[in-house]
Amino acid sequence: MLRVRPSLVSNLTRRNAKKRTVAVKTRTTVDPFANSASRQAAGVFGMSLFLMTLGVLFAATMLGYVVVRLNPDPQAPFFSSTSPALPHLMLVSTLTLLISSVTIHATVKAVRAGSMVVARSRAGITLGLAMVFLLLQGVSWFMLWQQKFFIGSSMYAWTFYVLTGLHALHVVGGLVPLTLVWRRVRWGRYQPKNPEGLLYCEMYWHFLGGVWLALYATLWLGSLTWR
Amino acid sequence: MTTIHAPRPTALEVQTDNYLTHSRGFLSWALTLDHKRIGVMYMVGVLASFFVGGMFALLVRTELLTPGQTIPGVTADVYNQFFTLHGAIMVFLVIIPSIPAALGNFVLPIMLGAKDVAFPRLNLGSFYLWVFGACFTLVSLAMGGFDTGWTFYTPYSTTSPAGGVIPVLFGVFVLGFSSIFTGMNFIVTVHKLRPPGMTWFRMPLFLWAIYATAIIQVLATPVLAITLMLLVIERTINIGIFDPSMGGDPVLFQHFFWFYSHPAVYIMILPAMGIISDLISVHAHRHIFGYKFIALSSIAIAIFSFLVWGHHMFISGQSPLLNTLFSLISFSVAIPSAVKVFNWLTTLYKGNISLTTPMLYALSFLVLFTIGGLTGIHLATLNTDVHLHDTYFVVAHFHYVMMGSALIGMIGGLHHWWPKMTGKMYSEALGSTACVIIFIGFNVTFFTQFYLGSKGMPRRYYDYQPEFQVYHVISTLGSYFMASGFFLTAYCLISSLIGGRKAPANPWGGGSLEWQCDSPPPHDNFATQPSVGDCYDFRSLRWDEATQGYVIDPVLAAEAAKHPLH
Numbered sequence: 001m002l003r004v005r006p007s008l009v010s011n012l013t014r015r016n017a018k019k020r021t022v023a024v025k026t027r028t029t030v031d032p033f034a035n036s037a038s039r040q041a042a043g044v045f046g047m048s049l050f051l052m053t054l055g056v057l058f059a060a061t062m063l064g065y066v067v068v069r070l071n072p073d074p075q076a077p078f079f080s081s082t083s084p085a086l087p088h089l090m091l092v093s094t095l096t097l098l099i100s101s102v103t104i105h106a107t108v109k110a111v112r113a114g115s116m117v118v119a120r121s122r123a124g125i126t127l128g129l130a131m132v133f134l135l136l137q138g139v140s141w142f143m144l145w146q147q148k149f150f151i152g153s154s155m156y157a158w159t160f161y162v163l164t165g166l167h168a169l170h171v172v173g174g175l176v177p178l179t180l181v182w183r184r185v186r187w188g189r190y191q192p193k194n195p196e197g198l199l200y201c202e203m204y205w206h207f208l209g210g211v212w213l214a215l216y217a218t219l220w221l222g223s224l225t226w227r
Numbered sequence: 228m229t230t231i232h233a234p235r236p237t238a239l240e241v242q243t244d245n246y247l248t249h250s251r252g253f254l255s256w257a258l259t260l261d262h263k264r265i266g267v268m269y270m271v272g273v274l275a276s277f278f279v280g281g282m283f284a285l286l287v288r289t290e291l292l293t294p295g296q297t298i299p300g301v302t303a304d305v306y307n308q309f310f311t312l313h314g315a316i317m318v319f320l321v322i323i324p325s326i327p328a329a330l331g332n333f334v335l336p337i338m339l340g341a342k343d344v345a346f347p348r349l350n351l352g353s354f355y356l357w358v359f360g361a362c363f364t365l366v367s368l369a370m371g372g373f374d375t376g377w378t379f380y381t382p383y384s385t386t387s388p389a390g391g392v393i394p395v396l397f398g399v400f401v402l403g404f405s406s407i408f409t410g411m412n413f414i415v416t417v418h419k420l421r422p423p424g425m426t427w428f429r430m431p432l433f434l435w436a437i438y439a440t441a442i443i444q445v446l447a448t449p450v451l452a453i454t455l456m457l458l459v460i461e462r463t464i465n466i467g468i469f470d471p472s473m474g475g476d477p478v479l480f481q482h483f484f485w486f487y488s489h490p491a492v493y494i495m496i497l498p499a500m501g502i503i504s505d506l507i508s509v510h511a512h513r514h515i516f517g518y519k520f521i522a523l524s525s526i527a528i529a530i531f532s533f534l535v536w537g538h539h540m541f542i543s544g545q546s547p548l549l550n551t552l553f554s555l556i557s558f559s560v561a562i563p564s565a566v567k568v569f570n571w572l573t574t575l576y577k578g579n580i581s582l583t584t585p586m587l588y589a590l591s592f593l594v595l596f597t598i599g600g601l602t603g604i605h606l607a608t609l610n611t612d613v614h615l616h617d618t619y620f621v622v623a624h625f626h627y628v629m630m631g632s633a634l635i636g637m638i639g640g641l642h643h644w645w646p647k648m649t650g651k652m653y654s655e656a657l658g659s660t661a662c663v664i665i666f667i668g669f670n671v672t673f674f675t676q677f678y679l680g681s682k683g684m685p686r687r688y689y690d691y692q693p694e695f696q697v698y699h700v701i702s703t704l705g706s707y708f709m710a711s712g713f714f715l716t717a718y719c720l721i722s723s724l725i726g727g728r729k730a731p732a733n734p735w736g737g738g739s740l741e742w743q744c745d746s747p748p749p750h751d752n753f754a755t756q757p758s759v760g761d762c763y764d765f766r767s768l769r770w771d772e773a774t775q776g777y778v779i780d781p782v783l784a785a786e787a788a789k790h791p792l793h
């Protein structure tokens with residue numbers, strides 16, 4: 001039983017009709033794929049390659065962190081005498097990001113099942129959680145800043161801000177496609193069989209969660225023995 | 228023999244519709260999603276950059292004609308900018324994108340019998356990233372240039388007074404993503420768009436090479452990207468992870484840089500090796516020898532390439548154990564490289580060699596790559612490298628492999644596919660004369676530098692002992708001679724556009740799919756998906772006087788079908 005509002009249905013067909021006329025006009029672009037299923041399979045494959053690339057990028061950053069963390073030079077210690085611990089608020093932001101991974105998965109499931117209304121709410125929640133995550137990260141930064149923990153204070157501070165900042169930038173970058181996906185879900189533009197863009201967004205989101213866990217674990221382990 | 232069941236367009240149709248004439252106007256190019264047009268645009272960009280980079284090279288060589296200042300106004304600082312610009316342009320704007328992005332874009336989908344790459348929009352995006360990267364380099368010049376060497380070593384790159392360091396770092400960062408997206412696109416294309424019948428081991432070897440290259444592009448380039456960003460942060464706020472006074476590690480930069488840049492030298496050479504495999508087989512009209520070995524050695528090289536970066540850092544204070552390991556693994560890279568060389572030689576042996584221009588480039592490659600690869604062994608040997616590191620010997624080594632091999636391979640490929648890309652034949656006499664000039668000029672320029680380096684002439688120096696002058700003069704004269712060869716090549720190719728004979732579909736007798744569609748190919752390459760056989764089995768091809776090209780002879784094809792090669 002599909003729970004789709006009439007307006008959504010008409011929206012769907014209207015849009016498809018529009019697509020068809022456009023396709024006739026611009027016959028000059030060729031589609032290399034035989035059908036949409038094979039195009040989606042290729043897209044998922046391409047997206048996983050891209051995530052692999054980003055994974056290497058983050059892995060290199062964490063490796064660099066480990067190298068300077070283990071640098072034994074007594075002249076230039078990793079921590080300064082006033083280095084605070086990692087803010088506990090980050091545990092909350094971690095949780096937020098993980099939940100958003102669950103809700104985006106729920107969005108995909110709902111679209112696949114054809115329940116567009118459920119999908120709409122799940123997509124909206126995901127977008128909201130993403131913003132909450134960024135907000136919490138910002139608050140954490142601000143709290144540390146108030147404790148005079150500046151990026152130049154020590155290598156500990158530098159790596160902390162750069163690593164969390166790098167991840168936050170990727171979340172900000174993810175907000176753009178996430179917003180687009182959310183709008184498209186609202187307008188009922190995804191076919192249950194073939195929700196390409198949504199799928200790629202979901203993959204990226206799980207990736208961001210996974211990277212954050214690894215990053216957070218690294219930072220936390222690195223911060224342990226400083227006192 | 229490859230066969231194609233698609234209806235062949237008639238001569239009349241060919242004239243009215245090919246990818247060049249399919250649509251007109253600036254926007255039809257600037258917004259095109261056609262891999263062939265994107266390939267051509269890359270080619271124009273790459274060759275223009277090659278011209279600029281080449282001019283800087285000539286300035287460097289001219290400055291070195293005498294010890295101290297030679298060109299009025301060129302101080303040591305300006306000289307530093309010259310060689311830095313030369314290196315950075317040649318590496319990031321020319322050689323890395325030249326074969327995969329320019330030739331690969333044009334040829335890869337056609338070789339697969341596909342209509343386009345898997346993600347045509349992303350492909351256009353990669354091209355514009357390349358353009359942005361190139362623009363950043365120009366911006367950097369306007370802001371005072373950069374003098375860090377193409378390697379951007381810290382701490383100099385974080386403290387250099389030159390004003391254009393940050394823009395060029397951004398530029399290279401953007402170029403890196405252009406390269407990553409191209410690689411992604413090609414991997415997916417090879418996996419998902421191979422036609423029925425084209426198993427992995429029936430792909431043309433060029434595709435294997437591009438595929439192996441793409442793996443490196445996707446896995447190594449992100450390390451460069453993040454390294455450059457860390458460098459930008461450090462240069463902007465004057466504190467950072469490479470700064471020892473804060474507990475950072477400048478040698479970490481070298482590790483990161485070479486973790487990308489050694490694999491990157493294989494991003495440069497692997498596609499050239501792929502081209503050479505195809506050129507040698509086609510122009511010797513003989514089935515490639517050791518197909519599987521050549522194909523798998525590309526993959527082996529791609530894997531090894533990730534494990535040897537430390538051979539650039541033997542004197543950086545790296546532990547002796549690491550030095551030994553890196554030295555050992557570097558030697559082992561020679562094995563898959565030599566596997567290829569021996570298979571090429573065996574293909575040539577008893578081949579029916581046509582000394583066409585592409586074949587001359589392939590033969591030049593064989594000589595130059597062998598010299599370049601063997602001198603790599605000198606450098607990978609710990610004790611000799613202590614003497615040779617940072618001398619002209621290294622300069623000569625990497626020019627033999629980057630210019631003598633990667634770039635020569637790409638120029639050879641350009642001549643090979645030129646009739647396909649433009650629909651015109653160039654003058655063989657001009658083309659082969661230019662090749663010979665380049666070959667001689669190249670060796671005069673760079674072989675001399677092996678000698679200079681082993682005598683102790685350091686690289687990147689503005690001034691030198693008078694005893695080195697005669698060799699510098701020889702090298703510089705050689706570079707002028709070589710440059711004249713490149714100008715002749717340019718004349719040969721450009722004049723073919725105006726007065727060249729119309730190219731047949733298959734001028735050389737190639738067996739891969741691109742020789743089955745017309746020259747230049749139609750907009751969507753193939754009307755229906757072609758089916759594929761062994762692309763190195765040339766037995767069913769016959770020279771046809773009327774079209775001045777090779778055609779499939781039904782009698783020969785039937786004969787060949789009765790006696791399959793494997």
Ligand code: HEM
Nearest residue numbers: 492495496538539561600603604606607616617625628629
């Ligand atoms: C048989 C394989 C090869 C071996 C064993 C090898 C070994 C080496 C070694 C040990 C060095 C460091 C020398 C030093 O700085 O003291 C070096 C430098 C270099 N090699 Fe190779 N090489 C090989 C092939 C290649 C190829 C195929 C390319 C490029 C297409 C290449 C490009 C370079 C470059 C660009 C440098 C110098 C980088 C710089 O310091 O600016 N090499 N090679």
Ligand SMILES: [Cu+2]
Nearest residue numbers: 489536538539
């Ligand atoms: Cu290397």
